[in-house]
Every structure is written in C-alpha cells, then in structure tokens.
Amino acid sequence: MKKLKLTIALLAGLAFAGAAMTALAEDSKETTITGNMVCGKCKLHETASCQNVIQVGKDGKTVNYYLAKNDVSDAKHDDICHNDGKQMTATGTVTEKDGKEVMTVTKLEAAK
Secondary structure (H helix, E strand, O other), X not given: OHHHHHHHHHHHHHHHHHHHHHHHHHHOOOEEEEEEEEEOOOOOOOOOOOOEEXXXXXXXXXXXXXXXXXXXXXXXXXXXXXXXXXXXXXXXXXXXXXXXXEEEEEEEEEOO
C-alpha cells in the first residue's frame, strides 16, 4: 500500500513538473521589435489612459504593439508622451488580447 501511494505521488509530481516546464517554454519565447513608440492616449487616441505603443511596419501595414504596463515600459513613457514618438527597440513576450498585440517588455531602449 505504501509503494502504491509513493508511486502515485511520484507520478503526480512528474506530471506537474512536465506541465510547468511546458508552460515556461511557451512563455519564454521572446521577440524583439523595432519601431516608433508613441502614446496610445495622447498620440493615437486609442486608449483610455497613457500607454506605450510601438508601431511596426509589417507586410505594408502598421502593426501596433501595446506595451503592458510594468517598470520597464513606464520608465520610458515620459520620453514619448505628447510628441511624435521615438524609435525604440523592445524585447519581450507577445500575446494577443481583444484582437490587439500586447507585449510584456523585459528590455526597452532607443533604436540604434
């Protein structure tokens, strides 16, 4: 009986560890984009509050990447709010939410 419980606990632990590793692998696919970063509220008039948006040209169209609010993104907002923006390079993970590309940045710097 003890061996059965131990085996079940071990299998459950391995299944949980495998699921966690799969989730981490999917989330860790970082993408780097370069484009003009503008304010989603003040320049684009698309968001209710100030939010960084990087506009990237892709296949002849402009794709807007809305940067999720975090310390990295917020630190650069004063550079672009109430003006025509600034060329920036962002690295982070991209998800789609409500038909919009949302990027959680881990690195954000002026484009070179």
